[in-house]
Amino acid sequence: MSFRGVKVPANSASLEEARTRVFDFFRSACRSIPTIMEIYNLEDVVSPSQLRTSIASQIRNHSHITNPKVIDMLLFKGLEELNNVVEHAKQRHHIIGQYVVGRGGLVQDLGMKDQGASNFLKNFYDSNYF
Amino acid sequence: MGLGLLASRALRSSRIFTSPVSRNAIVRTIVSTPELQNPEASAAAQSPPEDLPIRTPVAGARVEFTNPDDAIEVFVDGYPVKIPKGMTVLQACELAGVDIPRFCYHSRLSIAGNCRMCLVEVEKSPKPVASCAMPALPGMKIKTDTPIAKKAREGVMEFLLMNHPLDCPICDQGGECDLQDQSMAFGSDRGRFTEMKRSVVDKNLGPLVKTVMTRCIQCTRCVRFATEVAGVQDLGMLGRGSGEEIGTYVEKLMTSELSGNVIDICPVGALTSKPFAFKARNWELKGTESIDVTDAVGSNIRIDSRGPEVMRILPRLNEDINEEWISDKTRFFYDGLKRQRLNDPMIRGADGRFKAVSWRDALAVVAEVIHQVKPEEIVGVAGQLSDAESMMALKDFLNKMGSNNIWCEGNGMHPNADLRSGYLLNNGISGLEKADVFLLVGTQPRVEAAMVNARIRKTVRETHAKVGYIGPPTDFNYDYQHLGTGPQTLTEIAEGRHPFYSALSNAKNPVIIVGAGIFERNDKDAIFSVVETIAKKGNIIRPDWNGLNVLLLNAAQAASLDLGLVPESEHSIESAKFVYLMGADDVSLEKVPSDAFVVYQGHHGDQSVYRANVILPAAAFTEKEGTYVNAEGCAQQTLPAVPTVGDARDDWKIIRALSEVAGVRLPYDTLGAIRNRIRTVAPNLLHMDERQPATFSALLKPESGNKTSSTPFGTAVENFYMTNSITRASKIMAQCTAMLLKK
Numbered sequence: 001m002s003f004r005g006v007k008v009p010a011n012s013a014s015l016e017e018a019r020t021r022v023f024d025f026f027r028s029a030c031r032s033i034p035t036i037m038e039i040y041n042l043e044d045v046v047s048p049s050q051l052r053t054s055i056a057s058q059i060r061n062h063s064h065i066t067n068p069k070v071i072d073m074l075l076f077k078g079l080e081e082l083n084n085v086v087e088h089a090k091q092r093h094h095i096i097g098q099y100v101v102g103r104g105g106l107v108q109d110l111g112m113k114d115q116g117a118s119n120f121l122k123n124f125y126d127s128n129y130f
Numbered sequence: 131m132g133l134g135l136l137a138s139r140a141l142r143s144s145r146i147f148t149s150p151v152s153r154n155a156i157v158r159t160i161v162s163t164p165e166l167q168n169p170e171a172s173a174a175a176q177s178p179p180e181d182l183p184i185r186t187p188v189a190g191a192r193v194e195f196t197n198p199d200d201a202i203e204v205f206v207d208g209y210p211v212k213i214p215k216g217m218t219v220l221q222a223c224e225l226a227g228v229d230i231p232r233f234c235y236h237s238r239l240s241i242a243g244n245c246r247m248c249l250v251e252v253e254k255s256p257k258p259v260a261s262c263a264m265p266a267l268p269g270m271k272i273k274t275d276t277p278i279a280k281k282a283r284e285g286v287m288e289f290l291l292m293n294h295p296l297d298c299p300i301c302d303q304g305g306e307c308d309l310q311d312q313s314m315a316f317g318s319d320r321g322r323f324t325e326m327k328r329s330v331v332d333k334n335l336g337p338l339v340k341t342v343m344t345r346c347i348q349c350t351r352c353v354r355f356a357t358e359v360a361g362v363q364d365l366g367m368l369g370r371g372s373g374e375e376i377g378t379y380v381e382k383l384m385t386s387e388l389s390g391n392v393i394d395i396c397p398v399g400a401l402t403s404k405p406f407a408f409k410a411r412n413w414e415l416k417g418t419e420s421i422d423v424t425d426a427v428g429s430n431i432r433i434d435s436r437g438p439e440v441m442r443i444l445p446r447l448n449e450d451i452n453e454e455w456i457s458d459k460t461r462f463f464y465d466g467l468k469r470q471r472l473n474d475p476m477i478r479g480a481d482g483r484f485k486a487v488s489w490r491d492a493l494a495v496v497a498e499v500i501h502q503v504k505p506e507e508i509v510g511v512a513g514q515l516s517d518a519e520s521m522m523a524l525k526d527f528l529n530k531m532g533s534n535n536i537w538c539e540g541n542g543m544h545p546n547a548d549l550r551s552g553y554l555l556n557n558g559i560s561g562l563e564k565a566d567v568f569l570l571v572g573t574q575p576r577v578e579a580a581m582v583n584a585r586i587r588k589t590v591r592e593t594h595a596k597v598g599y600i601g602p603p604t605d606f607n608y609d610y611q612h613l614g615t616g617p618q619t620l621t622e623i624a625e626g627r628h629p630f631y632s633a634l635s636n637a638k639n640p641v642i643i644v645g646a647g648i649f650e651r652n653d654k655d656a657i658f659s660v661v662e663t664i665a666k667k668g669n670i671i672r673p674d675w676n677g678l679n680v681l682l683l684n685a686a687q688a689a690s691l692d693l694g695l696v697p698e699s700e701h702s703i704e705s706a707k708f709v710y711l712m713g714a715d716d717v718s719l720e721k722v723p724s725d726a727f728v729v730y731q732g733h734h735g736d737q738s739v740y741r742a743n744v745i746l747p748a749a750a751f752t753e754k755e756g757t758y759v760n761a762e763g764c765a766q767q768t769l770p771a772v773p774t775v776g777d778a779r780d781d782w783k784i785i786r787a788l789s790e791v792a793g794v795r796l797p798y799d800t801l802g803a804i805r806n807r808i809r810t811v812a813p814n815l816l817h818m819d820e821r822q823p824a825t826f827s828a829l830l831k832p833e834s835g836n837k838t839s840s841t842p843f844g845t846a847v848e849n850f851y852m853t854n855s856i857t858r859a860s861k862i863m864a865q866c867t868a869m870l871l872k873k
Contacts, residue, residue, distance in 0.1 A: 117790065120799045124787040125489050128749070128779045 011072055018071040022059065025075055025082075029055050032086050040092045046100045054099045185209065185227025193217075193225055202268040207275055219261035219272055220248055228274045231283060231312045233290075233397045234349040235262035238453065239358055245290075245349050247312065249282040250274045258282040280316070287317035293328045293372070294398070295344050302340075303399030305412045309347065330375050336383035337865040338390055338462055340407050346400035348374050352392040359455065360386040361587050361607030376400075385870050386607075387580045387850060390461040394445065394454070403442060405462055405862050410434075410441045418771035419446060421758055422460040423515050423751045424857060426646075426682035427559070427581045428760030429456045433464075433752055433771040440464045440752055440772055450560045450821065451760065457580035458866065459851055464752075466860030470735045472747040473776020484745065489777065489787070496744055497792035499727045503707040505532025512538040512695060513713025513732065514684030514854055517756025517768070518815050519804045520781030521690050523796060524712050526807070527785050530794040535702035538690030539717045540683050542649035543700045547691040549831060551824035552658070554688065555582070555762040556676040557641060558821055563589050565677070567637035568597040569630070571620060571661060572843035573645025573681050574604045577850040579761065582681060583607070596637075598630045601645070601843040616842035617657055624663040635668045641677045642670060646687065647846030655834035662828055671827045678828055681761055683846055684854075688759035692812040711738050712781060713748065715855045731784055733775070736855035746788075747778035750856065754780045755801060757808075757815050764821040765814065 012018035033048045042051075062074055084090055123130035193213060195201055200215040206226035213222045218241070223230050233245035243263035250261045253271035258278055266272075273279060291313060298304045330343035348367070353376060356365040364384045368375050378384065384392075392401045415434035422429040422443075430446035443464050445456040475492035476484040500508065510528045512521045516538065525536050537545070546552040557565070562585045575583035589595050590608040597610040600619050613619050613630055622628040634640050644661055648654055661678065664670070670677040682688055703709070704721050711717065713732035719741045722728065730742035733750040753774045759765050774780075779787075782804055789796040798804040808815050814822035847853055849871060851863040 118795070118799070121787050121790050124779065124783055128774050128783070 012068040015066060015068050015071075018068040018075075021075055022071065025078055026055065026059060029078075029082050032082065036085055036095070039088050040090075040095045042092075042095065042100070045096060051099060054102065187227055188224040188229045191221070191224040202266065204266045204268070204270040204272060206272045208271075213266060217266050219250060219252070219259065219264045219266050219270070222266045222270075223250070223261060223272060223274060230261050230274060231316055232262060233308060233312075233347060234351060236351050236354075236395055239351060239354040239395075242350050242354065245347065246286045247283060247290075247316075249279060249286065251276045251278045251282075283316040284318045287313050288321055288323075290347050291317065291321060292323045293344075294347065295327060295329075297345075300408075301342075301345065301399040302402040302407055303345075303396075307399060308397035328372055333377045334381070334383065335378070335401075336385070336389070337862060337869055338404055338458055339384060339392060340402045340404040342400055342402070343375060343377070344400075345398050346376055347398055348376065349397055350376070351395045351397065352376060352401055355392055355395055356384070356386065356389075358591070359391070359584060359588070360388040362386040365392075383869060387457050387459070387576060388455055388584060390458045391445070391455045403462075405465060406442045410436050415441055416771070417444075418752075418769050420752070420768045420771060421685075421766045422456065423685035423758060423768070424459050424463060424854060425457070425579050425581075426684055426687060426761040427451060427579045428685065428758055428764065428766050429460055429581055430766070431456060431460060435752075435771045438772050440467055450558065451762075451764065452581045453584075455581065455584060459580070459853070459857060459863065462862045462866070463851075463857045463860045465862050466734075466856040466858070467750055467752060469861070470855075470859040471750075471775045471778075472733060472735055472739075472745055473778060474747060475777065476745040478743050489779075492744055492746060493788050493791040496729050496746075496788060500531060500708055500792055503727070506535075506699075506702075507705060507707035508533035508535065508710070509697075509702050509706040509708065510536040510710040511712065511714040511717050512536070512686060512690055513711070513715060514539055514686050515713050515751060515856070516686040516690070516781065517751070517754070517758060518689040518693060518765075518808060518812075519756055519801060520712060520785060521686065521693055521695055522804060522808050522811065523782040523785040523789075523798075524710070525693060525695055526796055527789045527792075527794065528710065530789065530796070531792070534698040535706075536695050537697040538684075538686050538695050539714045540646065540649065540687055541690065541695075542651075542654060543697060544654070545649060545691060545696055546655075546658070546831075547694050547696050549824065549826055549828060550692070550763065551676065551678070551826060551828045552831065553646075553680050553682065553691050554824050555643070555679045555681060556824055556827075557679055558762045558823070559585055562586060562641060563592075565589055565637075565639045565641040566593060566595045567633055567640045568595060569623075569634060569640070569642045569664075570597065570599045570601070570610075571642060571644045571657075572601045572648050572846075573643055574601065574845060574847065575643070575681060576605055576607065577845075577847040578645060578647075578683055579681055580850075582761070596633055598633070602845055604845070616840055617653070617660065617838035618840060620657065620660050620664070621838065624660050624667070626667070631664075631668070634664070634670070637668075639675055639677065640668055640670050641679060643679045643681050645681055645843070645846055646683045647844060651839075651841070653836060653839045653841075656836040656838040658828075659831075659834040659836075660838060662831065662833075666829060671829055676824070676827050685758050685760070688761060688763060689757065689765075689812075689815060692759060692815060693808070694811065711742070712785075713855070714738060715858075731781065732855065733778065734855035734859050736858055746784050747776060748781045748784060749774045749778050753778075756781075757805075757818075759815060762821055763814070763823060765816070765818055767818055 030052055033051050065071055195214055201212050202215055203210055203212050204222050206223050206228055209226050211222055211226040220230050230248045232248045234242045241263050243260045246260055248261045249258040251273040252259050332343050333341045335341055353365045356362050364378050366379055368377055393403050415436055418433045420431055420433050422431045429452035430448040432444045432446050433440055434442045443461050445454055447454045474486040475489050477487050477495055479485050508528055508531055510524050512524060528536050559582055587608045598613045599610050600614050602615055623631045648657055665678045706722060706726050709722055709726055709728045711730045715736040715738045728742045729744045730738050731746040731748050733748050751768045752771045754770055756768050757765055786796050798807055805816055849867055851866040852858045857863045
C-alpha cells in the first residue's frame with residue numbers, strides 16, 4: 001500500500017471539514033500499521049495498539065488548534081510522514097526511536113521509587129529549574 | 131506687568147487649550163515662576179520660558195533647600211532654575227536638565243577643574259568658564275549650546291585626543307569610555323596633529339588594576355579617589371606639561387581595599403580591571419542587579435555575566451549602603467565561582483573516597499541516617515553565605531526532626547537574638563555620617579566591612595570626628611587614638627576613669643561600634659553590659675539617636691538572628707551524631723565525634739568537605755534568589771545571574787526534598803510559600819530594600835552578672851581577601867593575599 005498517488009488536498013472550508021479529514025488521516029494511518037509492523041520488523045518490540053496510541057497522542061498534542069489552515073498544514077506534514085514510513089524511506093531505529101520509545105528515552109525509570117512522592121520531589125530529581 | 135509678559139501669558143493659555151495634557155500634570159522638581167524671579171522682569175519677558183521644552187534633571191539630580199533664603203536663581207540656556215547658594219555652574223546645569231561633558235569632575239570627589247571639558251559660556255564673562263569649578267551667582271546667564279561653548283569643547287577634545295592612542299579596538303574600556311562617547315558627541319571630525327604621540331611607561335599597581343598609562347588624560351580622578359575616599363597616599367601626579375603622568379612615586383603597589391574603584395572612575399581605559407582584561411566586551415554582557423555576600427554590608431552590585439559565566443562585578447548606586455563604591459573583595463572574588471565547585475551529590479565510601487551518586491540515593495542515605503540518631507544528637511549549622519529562605523527551611527526541618535540545635539556560624543554559642551538592637555548597626559551605615567565621636571570596640575572595620583570603614587573615613591574627613599579604638603594594633607586610614615587592647619580599657623571608660631570618657635560624654639552624636647568578633651568570646655555578655663553602661667552614662671541611646679552599634683561580619687548573620695537560629699545547648703556539637711552543615715566552612719569540626727555523620731550542603735569544596743560523609747551540591751549566591759539582611763537591618767535580594775553548576779540545586783529546595791524523603795514534609799513548595807512562612811517568624815525580611823530599624827534599644831536588657839576576662843580582643847578577620855569558601859577558591863584573592871598583605 002502506497003500513498004504515492006495522494007495529492008495535496010484543497011484547503012478545508014471549515015473546522016468541521018478539517019476535523020473529518022483528521023479522522024480520515026487517522027484511519028488511513030491505522031490501516032497501514034500492519035504493513036509498517038511487517039516492513040520494519042516490529043513484532044517483538046511493539047504491538048499494533050501501542051502504535052495506534054502513539055499516533056493518536058501525536059494528534060492530540062495539537063488538539064488545541066482551531067485554525068483550519070493550521071490543521072491542514074499539520075495534516076499535510078502527517079501525511080508526508082506516513083508516506084515516508086510506508087514507503088520504507090525510514091529505517092527500523094527511526095520508527096523505534098520516534099514511535100515506540102518516544103520522548104521518555106530508552107532508559108525509563110519506571111520503578112516504584114517515586115510513587116507517592118510529591119510533584120516537588122519528582123521535579124527536584126529532574127532539574128533545579130521548575 | 132509688561133506687555134511682553136502679558137503676551138506670554140496669552141501664549142501659555144492658548145497652549146493649554148491646544149494640548150489636552152495640562153502642563154501642571156508634568157512633575158518638575160524645580161518650579162520657577164516669573165513673578166518670583168527678580169527685579170528685572172523684563173529680562174525674563176525677553177526670553178519667555180514657556181517657549182522652552184520642559185527638561186528633566188540629569189541623572190535624577192535633585193536639590194533640597196535647607197534654608198529657603200539661600201536659594202538663588204540662574205538661567206541655563208534661558209531656562210530659569212532655583213539652586214542653593216554655593217552650587218557650581220555645572221550642578222545648576224544638571225538641575226536644568228543639561229548634561230555638561232566632563233572628565234575630571236566627579237560628584238563624590240573634590241573639584242580639580244583641570245580637564246577643561248566642561249567649558250560653558252557665561253554672559254558678561256570674557257572667556258568660557260570651567261563650569262565644574264565656577265560657583266553659580268544669582269542671575270547668572272549660562273549658555274551651554276552656543277558656538278563659543280561648542281568650539282571650546284571641540285578644542286579641548288582635540289588637545290585630549292592629540293596624545294591619546296587610537297587603540298579603542300583593543301581597549302577594555304571600549305563601549306563604556308567617556309572619551310569615546312564625548313569625542314563622538316563633541317569632538318571635531320579631524321585632527322591637525324601630525325607629530326608622534328607621546329607614550330608613557332605603564333605602572334604596576336598590583337594584581338587588580340591594569341594600567342595603560344599612554345591612554346591617561348590626566349584627569350586626576352584616581353589620585354583624588356585614593357587620597358580622599360580610599361585614604362591611601364599611593365597615587366600622585368609627577369612631572370609637568372607634556373611630561374605629566376600619574377603614578378606611584380616609587381615602585382609600589384596600590385594597597386587599598388577600595389583600589390578597584392579607580393577602574394570605575396577612570397573616564398578612559400588607562401585604569402582597567404586586570405582579571406577582566408581582554409575577557410569580554412561590555413555590550414555582550416548581561417547585567418543582573420544583585421547583592422554582595424562577602425561581608426555583612428550587603429553592597430549593591432551588578433553581576434555581569436556571559437552565558438554561564440560571571441565575567442565581572444560592578445557596584446550599583448545605593449546612597450544608604452555603599453554609595454557607588456565596592457571593596458576589592460566584592461569586585462574581584464568572582465573567579466572563585468568557577469573553581470572547586472561541587473557539582474554532583476557524593477557519598478563517601480568505605481575507602482574514604484567520594485563517589486558521585488544520584489540525588490535519589492544521596493537523599494535516601496541522609497534520610498536513613500537522620501532517623502537512626504536521637505533528636506538531641508542532630509545539629510545544624512548554617513554557613514555565612516546562607517540566605518534567609520534556606521535558613522528558615524533548615525530550622526523548620528530540624529525542628530520537625532525534634533532537634534533545636536541550629537545556629538549560624540559566627541554568632542557564637544549563646545547569641546542574643548531577643549533584641550534586634552543587640553546585633554544591628556542601629557545608626558545605619560549612612561547615619562554614621564552624623565556622628566562626631568566614634569568608639570570602636572574590638573572591631574577593625576577596614577577589614578571587617580570596608581564600606582562601613584569608608585563611611586567612617588568620610589565622616590572623619592568632613593567633620594574631624596574623633597575615633598577611639600580598643601583592640602589589637604591594626605591599620606586605619608584615618609586618625610585614631612589607640613585606647614587599649616582589652617576589656618579593662620572598656621571598664622575604665624565605663625567608670626569614667628579614662629580620658630576618652632569625657633570626649634564621649636561631651637559629644638553630640640557619639641557612636642560605639644562593637645565588633646561581632648566578640649560574639650565568640652565567653653565573656654560576651656559581660657562585655658556588652660559594660661558597653662551598655664557606657665551608653666547609659668554617655669547618653670548615647672536617646673529617643674532620636676541610638677549610637678550603640680554592632681558590626682556584623684557575615685551576610686547571613688543578621689537574617690539568622692532575625693529567624694531565631696539559636697542553639698539550645700552550648701555543647702551540642704561535642705555530642706552530635708548527625709551534623710548538617712549548610713555551607714558552614716568556618717565552624718570548627720575538631721570537636722565533632724569521629725562516629726558522627728556529617729552532611730555538607732554547599733557550593734564549594736572547602737574546609738568542611740574533608741570531614742563530610744555526604745555532599746549535597748547547592749547553588750552559589752549568583753545562581754539563586756535569596757534574601758539577605760545586612761548589618762544595618764536592610765533586607766535585600768540576590769537574583770540568579772547564571773545557571774547552577776552541574777547537578778546542583780537551590781539550598782531551600784534540597785532541604786525541602788530531604789524533608790519529604792525523611793518523612794517530615796515541609797509545607798512549602800515555592801519561594802513564595804517559604805516567604806509566607808518567614809512572614810510569620812520575621813516579617814521584616816520581606817520588606818525589601820528598606821531598612822527596618824530595631825524597635826527597642828539595648829537598654830531594656832537585664833544586666834549581666836558575669837565578669838569580663840582580661841584576654842585582649844582578637845582580630846576577627848585575619849585575611850581581608852579570604853573570608854569565605856568562594857574567596858578561598860579564588861585565584862585573584864590568593865594573588866592579593868600574597869602580594870598586598872605582605873608585611
